[in-house]
Amino acid sequence: MSGRASPWPLAISARTVVTALGAGVEPLRAALRDRASGLAPARFPGAPDGIWTGEVPGLEEAAPPPELAGFDCRNNRIAELALRADGFAEAVREVAARHGAHRIAVVVGTSTAGIEETEQAYRRRPEGQAELPADFDYGRTHDLQALPRYLQSRLGLTGPALVISTACTSGARAIMEAATLIAAGVADAVVAGGVDSLCRLTLQGFNALELLSRGPTRPCAGDRDGISIGEAAGLLLLERPADAPPGATLLLGAGASSDGHHMSSPHPEGLGAVSAMRAALDCAGIAPEEIGYVNLHGTGTRANDAMEDRAVHHLFGQAVPCSSTKGWTGHTLGASGAIEAVIGALCVEEGLVPGCLRVDSPDPEFRSDIVTENRAAPLRRVLSNSFGFGGSNCSLVIGRPA
Amino acid sequence: MIRCSVHGVSVWGPGLPGWAASEAVLAGSSPWEAAECAVPAPALLSPTERRRAGATTRLALAAAAEATEAEPDRAALETVFSSANGDGAVVGALMEALQAEEVALSPTQFHNSVHNAAAGYWHIAVGSTHPSLSLGGHDAAFGAGLLAAAASASVRGGPVLLCAYDVPMPAPLHGARPTAFPFAAALVLRQADSPGARAVLELTPRPGPAPEASPDDALMALETGNPAARALPLLRALAARRDSVQRLASGPESHLELRCIPC
Known part of the structure; x- marks a missing residue:
């Protein structure tokens, strides 16, 4: 390849999600419209007392096919539910038949992959045994690569595969790098997104950081008290618009940055967040006023939401409605950027700005236009934010062409 | 095919204490x-x-620092950090701590357990706000990182630091996922036509797994002992300034045909 090819825009030829609201896009679409949350008091064994989570229903029915039984773990079961929903696996097979299975890449994000299987393996050891059980399959469960490997095996794909683990930006960053692979000429379509699953490590880890809400999360509320952790899968099938179904919603741009500031605290003024959003707008070739809705990272922690409000206000002033949808799904960590990309597409298609759930009025300190009730609006473009530990930031622009 | 050029380089591994000495x-x-x-x-x-x-x-960070020694501005580099195991010592300690009757994880260990911890420290160290990617990839982590870094350099046009590293995990994780020794390799990549390059790389993804490594000497036998040591054939071609074509594992169902052309 000589010179630089612009990756933008790409078409979302197919998409699927699995969240606490159920498998598939339709339960999510209905819940957004009806303002019905998927969060509930935690049932996950070993969860800290008194917290709420966004647990995916139906995992007991989501075992991998027998020939892929070695991949069985909570994370791959959520991926399996995603492949079964929304005609996604069929859409991928159709695209693979058109371009060739070796021309379809898989670029997916996860923060903890199947580490929950390892947690179980530690507990399954007989008293006095140090070694993990002989039937524990690290490579097909715990290892980050287990996720793209499962997807490739299940979909019969033989193209490049990347697994991205940049904490809570993993899913968004995977979508961005999918575009890079298409622009570099090594793939014609990409299965991109993220999958993350509940595990004791993240539940207890965020608890140790005192970042878990003592009830359902209430992002942007003045008295917000933290995160509700969720689990989810979000997968997009991305292609060049000329190859995609007519009228498909577009991924118009993506931008990333690093804070270079602190391992677990965002830059207080949100400099990294501003530069990721600006880079995404620049890629898409649009001005801030051409964004109709900002889907915030909005985790519900004191620090994230305050930082993000400053960053969003810096770019958009009060002109663009903003909200977090984590009141519906919980914070699904490495899947959040992917499911929120799908939410962004749904908002454009439905003409819906979903106001933050369970928030009477936004934090009085906030200066952005925080929405707390659903609004009907003719949206053309949505900006979706993801930020994570290690100072990782990524923003996506989804919608219709100019 | 993706083309890019190689500038800085580093290696840290058994008997390989930095590029200059190796x-x-x-x-x-x-x-x-x-x-x-x-x-x-x-x-x-x-x-x-x-x-x-x-x-x-x-x-x-040792590998990243050496590979970027000649860079006028380390903060101007995008980064790709690639590691199969991440920080096994931290993950292992957290897994043990989760077994306690009353679980109380260390907050510092928890935020150090994210796979992008090394990248986070690097960007803090050099004050860089440029984008950073952290990848896994099991035994193909180096090839996956090279593909991502080369694609980024060729598409986005800026210099990219690729840093691949892995360290043996503690028991009992080590028994389930053995890694023989610590190893790191780092490269600075730019667009193919950049002046001052050491070599030009041409990467073509191919379906199917890479052929098994068949070590022809003790040094090459290191290749299978650590995912980052899969960089050795490329590092040797760079050091010998030898035109070479290799097949490098880069994913579960694909590999890279990798040509290295010395400048």
């Missing part, structure tokens, strides 16, 4: 001798961050 060994003009590799303290980190960073991060 180039002749890799080129075949000096013998390789097995020796434990002492990694220097990460001079770029502030004393506070240095205390927080564990052995895995120190190894990654």
Whole structure:
């Protein structure tokens, strides 16, 4: 390849999600419209007392096919539910038949992959045994690569595969790098997104950081008290618009940055967040006023939401409605950027700005236009934010062409 | 096919204490001798961050620092950090701590457990706000990182630091996922036509797994002992300034046909 090819825009030829609201896009679409949350008091064994989570229903029915039984773990079961929903696996097979299975890449994000299987393996050891059980399959469960490997095996794909683990930006960053692979000429379509699953490590880890809400999360509320952790899968099938179904919603741009500031605290003024959003707008070739809705990272922690409000206000002033949808799904960590990309597409298609759930009025300190009730609006473009530990930031622009 | 150029380079592994001390060994003009590799303290980190960073991060930062020595501005590089195991010491300690009757994880260990911890420390160390990617990839992590870094350099046009590193995990994780020794390799990549390049790389993804490595000497036998050591054939071609074509594992169902053309 000589010179630089612009990756933008790409078409979302197919998409699927699995969240606490159920498998598939339709339960999510209905819940957004009806303002019905998927969060509930935690049932996950070993969860800290008194917290709420966004647990995916139906995992007991989501075992991998027998020939892929070695991949069985909570994370791959959520991926399996995603492949079964929304005609996604069929859409991928159709695209693979058109371009060739070796021309379809898989670029997916996860923060903890199947580490929950390892947690179980530690507990399954007989008293006095140090070694993990002989039937524990690290490579097909715990290892980050287990996720793209499962997807490739299940979909019969033989193209490049990347697994991205940049904490809570993993899913968004995977979508961005999918575009890079298409622009570099090594793939014609990409299965991109993220999958993350509940595990004791993240539940207890965020608890140790005192970042878990003592009830359902209430992002942007003045008295917000933290995160509700969720689990989810979000997968997009991305292609060049000329190859995609007519009228498909577009991924118009993506931008990333690093804070270079602190391992677990965002830059207080949100400099990294501003530069990721600006880079995404620049890629898409649009001005801030051409964004109709900002889907915030909005985790519900004191620090994230305050930082993000400053960053969003810096770019958009009060002109663009903003909200977090984590009141519906919980914070699904490495899947959040992917499911929120799908939410962004749904908002454009439905003409819906979903106001933050369970928030009477936004934090009085906030200066952005925080929405707390659903609004009907003719949206053309949505900006979706993801930020994570290690100072990782990524923003996506989804919608219709100019 | 993706084309890019190689500028800075680094290696840290058994008997390979940095590129400067290892180039002749890799080129075949000096013998390789097995020796434990002492990694220097990460001079770029502030004393506070240095205390927080564990052995895995120190190894990654040593390779990243050496590969970027000639860069006028380290903060101007995008980064790709690639590691199969991440920080096994931290993950192992957290897994043990979760077994306690009353679980109380260390907050510092938890935020150090994210796979992008080494990348986070690097960007703090050099004050960089450029994008950073952290990848896994099991035994193909180096090839996956090379693909991502080369694609980024060719599409986005800016210089990219690729840093691949892995460290043996503690027991009992080590039994389930053995890694023989610590190893790190780092490269600075730019667009193919950039002046001052050491070599040009041409990467073509191919379906199917890469052929099994067949080591023809003791140094090459390191290749299968650590995912980052899969960089050795490329590092040797760079050191010997030899035109070579290799097949490099880069994913579960694909590999890279990798040509290295010395400049």
